[in-house]
Amino acid sequence: MKTLKQPGASTTKMIAITIIVLILIGGALTIFYDVADQNVTFSEEEISAATEIAQEELNLASSAAGSYTFEERSEAIQSIGYGEPEIEKSTMTFEKHTDSDVYVLLKLQPHESYEELSRILIQLFDKESGAMITELDNVLTWKK
Incomplete structure (x- = not known):
């Protein structure tokens, strides 16, 4: 069985991985700021x-x-x-x-x-x- 070289496939994978990582970072930052806002208390x-x-x-x-x-x-x-x-x-x-x-x-x-x-x-x-x-x-x- 012969594999075809598909140069576009690796680029597509990299873009998909980058998008997934950015979504995860964005979600983590959103959760962090939501939790940080709730911890503020005033005298x-x-x-x-x-x-x-x-x-x-x-x-x-x-x-x-x-x-x-x-x-x-x-x-x-x-x-x-x-x-x-x-x-x-x-x-x-x-x-x-x-x-x-x-x-x-x-x-x-x-x-x-x-x-x-x-x-x-x-x-x-x-x-x-x-x-x-x-x-x-x-x-x-x-x-x-």
């Missing part, structure tokens, strides 16, 4: 300080909402130090970096029943680990 003091910041941000957003209409909500949130929003469907996501060790995400969604209301979610994240420390949600009432 009661850190959580308390972050909750205070979240409450301050909610107070700022509430005062801005009293001066702007629902249609001007993007400008209202930007007026209190947030950047341009990312808009996905009906949710606006704003980001604010502070001088402290945390950054803030603020999400606005229109209320399903009332035009002059928005649901607000404020989340604080640790800059170093990227893990969420705390979150606070409420409803904003916009100027008519």
